[in-house]
Amino acid sequence: MDTIQINHLTKHYRGKDTPALNDVSLTISAGMFGLLGKNGAGKSTLMRILTTLDQATAGSIQMCGIPITQRAAIRAQVGYLPQNFGFYPTMTVSDALTYLAILAHVPARDQQRRIARLLAQVNLTKQARTKVKALSGGMRQRLGIAQALVNQPKVLIVDEPTAGLDPEERIRFRNLLAEFAQERIVLLSTHIVSDIEATTNRIGVLDQGHLLFTGTTAQLQTQAAGHVFASSLSVAELSAFKARYEISEQIVQGDTAHIRFLATAAMPGASTVAPTLEEAYLYLQSRPTRQGVRQ
Amino acid sequence: MASTFGRLAVKEIRANELFPSLLAIAFCGIMPILFTMHPTTITQAALPGELFMPLAAIFCFGGIFLPEQVAGVTDVLNSKRTQLVSIYMIRFGWYTVLLSMINLLLIVGYQLPNFAGVLFFDFVTKVLFVGSLTVFSYAASRSLAAAYLIPTVYFALCVGYPHLGPLNLFILMRQQSWTDNWWQLGVAVLLLVGGFGLVTKRAVRS
Amino acid sequence: MKLFWLEFKRFTTSLAFVLYTLVTVGFILLNVWPMIDRGLATAPVNPTARYDLITTTDFHALKTNALDQLKEEHADDAYVTYPFGFAKNVTLTAGAQVKVEQALNQARQADTRRGLEKALGPVDQLLGGHSDYQAANLQRFAVRPMTLAEARRDHTLIMRKDRITGTYARLFADIASIIVCILPTIVIIAYCYADRRAQIRPTMQAKAMGTPKWLVTRYAASVAGLLIPVLMTALLLLGRVILLYPGAALDYWAFFKAAGFWVLPTLLVSTAVGFLSDALFSNFTGFALQIGWWLITMMIGAHQVIGNYGWLLIPRHNSLHNVSFFYAHYSELAINRLGYTLLAIVFLGLTMVLMNLQREGKYRGFHLRPARR
Numbered sequence: 001m002d003t004i005q006i007n008h009l010t011k012h013y014r015g016k017d018t019p020a021l022n023d024v025s026l027t028i029s030a031g032m033f034g035l036l037g038k039n040g041a042g043k044s045t046l047m048r049i050l051t052t053l054d055q056a057t058a059g060s061i062q063m064c065g066i067p068i069t070q071r072a073a074i075r076a077q078v079g080y081l082p083q084n085f086g087f088y089p090t091m092t093v094s095d096a097l098t099y100l101a102i103l104a105h106v107p108a109r110d111q112q113r114r115i116a117r118l119l120a121q122v123n124l125t126k127q128a129r130t131k132v133k134a135l136s137g138g139m140r141q142r143l144g145i146a147q148a149l150v151n152q153p154k155v156l157i158v159d160e161p162t163a164g165l166d167p168e169e170r171i172r173f174r175n176l177l178a179e180f181a182q183e184r185i186v187l188l189s190t191h192i193v194s195d196i197e198a199t200t201n202r203i204g205v206l207d208q209g210h211l212l213f214t215g216t217t218a219q220l221q222t223q224a225a226g227h228v229f230a231s232s233l234s235v236a237e238l239s240a241f242k243a244r245y246e247i248s249e250q251i252v253q254g255d256t257a258h259i260r261f262l263a264t265a266a267m268p269g270a271s272t273v274a275p276t277l278e279e280a281y282l283y284l285q286s287r288p289t290r291q292g293v294r295q
Numbered sequence: 296m297a298s299t300f301g302r303l304a305v306k307e308i309r310a311n312e313l314f315p316s317l318l319a320i321a322f323c324g325i326m327p328i329l330f331t332m333h334p335t336t337i338t339q340a341a342l343p344g345e346l347f348m349p350l351a352a353i354f355c356f357g358g359i360f361l362p363e364q365v366a367g368v369t370d371v372l373n374s375k376r377t378q379l380v381s382i383y384m385i386r387f388g389w390y391t392v393l394l395s396m397i398n399l400l401l402i403v404g405y406q407l408p409n410f411a412g413v414l415f416f417d418f419v420t421k422v423l424f425v426g427s428l429t430v431f432s433y434a435a436s437r438s439l440a441a442a443y444l445i446p447t448v449y450f451a452l453c454v455g456y457p458h459l460g461p462l463n464l465f466i467l468m469r470q471q472s473w474t475d476n477w478w479q480l481g482v483a484v485l486l487l488v489g490g491f492g493l494v495t496k497r498a499v500r501s
Numbered sequence: 502m503k504l505f506w507l508e509f510k511r512f513t514t515s516l517a518f519v520l521y522t523l524v525t526v527g528f529i530l531l532n533v534w535p536m537i538d539r540g541l542a543t544a545p546v547n548p549t550a551r552y553d554l555i556t557t558t559d560f561h562a563l564k565t566n567a568l569d570q571l572k573e574e575h576a577d578d579a580y581v582t583y584p585f586g587f588a589k590n591v592t593l594t595a596g597a598q599v600k601v602e603q604a605l606n607q608a609r610q611a612d613t614r615r616g617l618e619k620a621l622g623p624v625d626q627l628l629g630g631h632s633d634y635q636a637a638n639l640q641r642f643a644v645r646p647m648t649l650a651e652a653r654r655d656h657t658l659i660m661r662k663d664r665i666t667g668t669y670a671r672l673f674a675d676i677a678s679i680i681v682c683i684l685p686t687i688v689i690i691a692y693c694y695a696d697r698r699a700q701i702r703p704t705m706q707a708k709a710m711g712t713p714k715w716l717v718t719r720y721a722a723s724v725a726g727l728l729i730p731v732l733m734t735a736l737l738l739l740g741r742v743i744l745l746y747p748g749a750a751l752d753y754w755a756f757f758k759a760a761g762f763w764v765l766p767t768l769l770v771s772t773a774v775g776f777l778s779d780a781l782f783s784n785f786t787g788f789a790l791q792i793g794w795w796l797i798t799m800m801i802g803a804h805q806v807i808g809n810y811g812w813l814l815i816p817r818h819n820s821l822h823n824v825s826f827f828y829a830h831y832s833e834l835a836i837n838r839l840g841y842t843l844l845a846i847v848f849l850g851l852t853m854v855l856m857n858l859q860r861e862g863k864y865r866g867f868h869l870r871p872a873r874r
Contacts, residue, residue, distance in 0.1 A: 048703075048862065049862075051703075051707040052707070052860075052861065053703055053706055053707060053860065053861070053862055054861075054862030055861055055862050055863065071861070072709065072711070075707060075708060075709045076709045078707065080703070080704065080707040081704075082700075082703040082704055082707075084700050085700070085704060086699045086700035086701055087699055087701055087704070088511060088695065088699050088701065089699060090511070090514065090515075091507075091511060095507060095510075098503065098507065099504065099507045100704065100705070100708060102503055102504040102507070102710070103504070103705055103708035103709070103710040103715065104708045104709050104710070105708075105709040105710060108503065144704075147704065151708075151709065318786060318789065319789075322789050322793065325793070328584060328585070329584065329585050329587040329589075329797075330587050330588075330589065331588070331589045331590045333590065334590070335590065339588070339590070342587065342588070346587075346796070347796070350789075350792050350793070350796060351789075353788075353792070354785070354788060354789045354792070357785060357788070358785060361784065361785065364694065364697075364698050436516060436520065437516075438516045438517055438520065438691070439517075439691055439694065439785075440516070440517030440520060440521070440687055440688055440690075440691035441516070441517070441520050443687040443691075443785065443788055444517070444520055444521060444524060444684060444687050444688070445520070445524070447683055447684065447687065447792065448524040448527075448528055448680070448684070451528065451679060451680060451683070452528065452531070454679075454799060455532060455676075455679070456531060456532060
């Protein structure tokens with residue numbers, strides 16, 4: 001069965017007081033799954049453990065029925081696009097893919113055909129003879145996704161893939177991921193909510209090593225329902241307001257600021273609005289700590 | 296301004312030079328095992344400073360360019376008012392002082408007051424000559440490997456190749472005149488000016 | 502095989518490799534080319550000429566030289582020992598001086614090499630070891646100029662066994678080993694550092710290929726590349742010798758045999774040190790270690806450059822003569838070279854273990870600072 005089962009996963013780094021992952025349990029089935037969290041939430045640690053590049057301190061993982069400890073078998077079915085993907089700048093795109101295809105144990109007879117198809121899929125056919133250093137950021141990420149797919153993996157793990165891309169490239173990249181998710185598990189880690197919004201409705205939220213939430217985006221939004229408000233106030237009042245409440249949107253027109261903000265209870269002069277995913281995420285993140293949302 | 300630069304230098308040395316410096320000191324720590332610390336002639340006294348310290352210098356000065364090899368750092372630094380070349384100069388200055396201090400310790404330990412001045416001049420010249428060759432090799436090629444390769448080959452040539460004249464590092468060991476060091480110092484200054492000039496002129500290849 | 506070619510292509514098109522090739526070819530030619538012009542074809546005839554040095558097997562010469570030196574050092578109470586090859590002055594107490602005198606008297610009576618070794622052993626101990634009087638170092642006293650008869654025998658060996666090129670090939674191997682003992686370490690560290698610069702490691706580590714296959718392929722491609730300038734100079738020198746000795750019976754493979762048999766094991770070690778250093782330290786720290794090893798080897802070898810194999814990483818034969826020494830100590834040299842080839846394999850094995858640990862997140866390189874997340 002094509003699922004990733006993560007049971008009570010904990011990761012402690014030597015010399016750190018708090019664990020990078022703290023008793024995380026999660027089941028991910030076929031299709032796209034979004035892993036949301038701030039920088040340092042533990043997403044990359046989880047990705048590295050899933051790709052066998054790091055070891056958990058406690059807990060277990062089964063990937064498509066194979067325990068994570070069987071590294072060779074796991075590597076054979078995982079494709080990985082790490083955060084900050086790079087390759088030898090003087091190698092051509094085609095050579096880079098061939099190089100990584102060999103490392104991924106793609107049979108020699110299939111290499112050429114598979115690389116040509118992948119290049120076409122990620123729209124890099126024209127750049128096959130271009131050196132890696134000459135690629136734009138978006139092209140480089142597309143090369144990254146092509147190399148991750150070179151072994152036709154059952155599980156594709158992508159870590160912060162859209163950071164630094166322009167809007168057009170970001171959309172193109174998200175569409176590619178959605179396309180590839182049709183026939184495998186795609187685990188997308190990001191701190192950019194719009195990436196999740198545009199690609200999947202199944203998410204998990206990590207914060208300081210804890211799994212705060214797992215479910216659908218709709219469920220997350222439901223949790224935040226009744227806690228997001230819209231209001232208008234004068235610009236002079238804005239600073240004091242910000243100190244008490246988490247503002248999710250503000251549009252200033254002259255002396256008036258039209259705002260959306262998070263609060264625990266209804267407020268006079270503010271109308272309740274349906275939370276966006278970003279607001280629901282903010283609400284989840286700020287729930288334990290922020291005073292404002294509890295009022 | 297001076298104190299700001301001083302603070303920058305302290306932070307820089309603590310962040311990037313501390314570990315290599317400790318390593319260099321440990322490397323130099325084996326000198327008493329290898330060489331006599333109570334030499335009776337200037338030829339014997341010159342061995343550690345001419346034969347060993349240049350190698351420590353290649354290691355130290357080659358490391359000047361190591362921290363910026365990670366992409367992105369160079370551009371960030373060069374976008375500031377204090378440019379990368381100033382950071383390189385801080386590092387160069389630091390290692391020159393460090394290695395000169397080790398040389399000084401060595402010479403004080405010898406207790407050869409008659410030779411002390413000549414030995415110190417000779418040893419510091421070696422450090423500067425090798426250091427400047429390292430800086431120039433990197434600046435001209437933008438290759439970290441060159442920063443280590445070229446001075447190492449030059450050292451190897453000094454061991455066996457007889458036609459280097461006053462530019463042979465082993466001046467006192469081979470009983471050449473100590474004044475040959477002026478040649479080496481002159482070349483060192485030229486290489487340093489050229490090297491730092493090139494670094495300033497061209498952005499570092501990332 | 503395809504991975505090998507991709508690695509080989511990447512390696513040989515790097516600036517570090519181009520520089521390495523230039524300086525290696527330059528270094529070897531600068532040191533060997535002038536010696537090639539020394540003619541070897543003419544047989545020695547002049548009984549009064551001063552011929553090159555040889556390591557003699559003549560016990561009398563060895564004993565005389567050893568005892569002359571000891572007598573002088575004892576008289577001045579100024580001895581020299583060579584820990585790690587570097588000269589160090591030693592003076593002895595009055596009691597120890599008396600013991601040296603006794604040993605000297607006993608050594609005068611010795612009529613065999615064994616007897617001399619036994620008599621001088623205590624002197625070496627009194628000096629703290631590493632002196633010329635150590636049994637293994639006594640050979641250093643056996644160097645003297647050839648007699649005419651010895652020069653003729655030497656010439657015969659050059660013409661018949663070495664077939665001229667073999668003689669030059671030894672000198673070539675001696676010089677080439679000096680340079681390939683250190684430069685490959687730098688080139689390899691820089692080559693591996695490129696992985697870090699390109700932020701490529703996680704991508705490669707997550708792939709299916711096992712570490713041994715990947716590392717061995719990379720090692721083989723690097724060694725093949727690093728041999729190029731050695732083989733290029735071998736070819737150039739062979740061409741020069743062919744031009745200088747038209748019609749002579751030459752061994753056309755001599756330079757290449759020397760490259761494979763003599764130079765390659767040294768290169769295998771310095772290359773393996775580069776990979777090991779990268780796995781251990783992730784920076785240029787390994788260079789300091791290798792250059793230390795190189796310098797010590799050079800200094801030990803420098804005591805007898807005309808024929809000195811033992812366990813030197815750079816076996817020395819900086820002479821166009823002393824040919825019989827080479828053939829007499831051929832098996833010693835072969836064991837040396839085999840030993841270093843095995844050492845290179847051990848280093849590679851260690852690298853493999855470290856790389857596997859890194860791949861599993863169990864080792865992050867030797868740092869004084871806390872490991873980064």
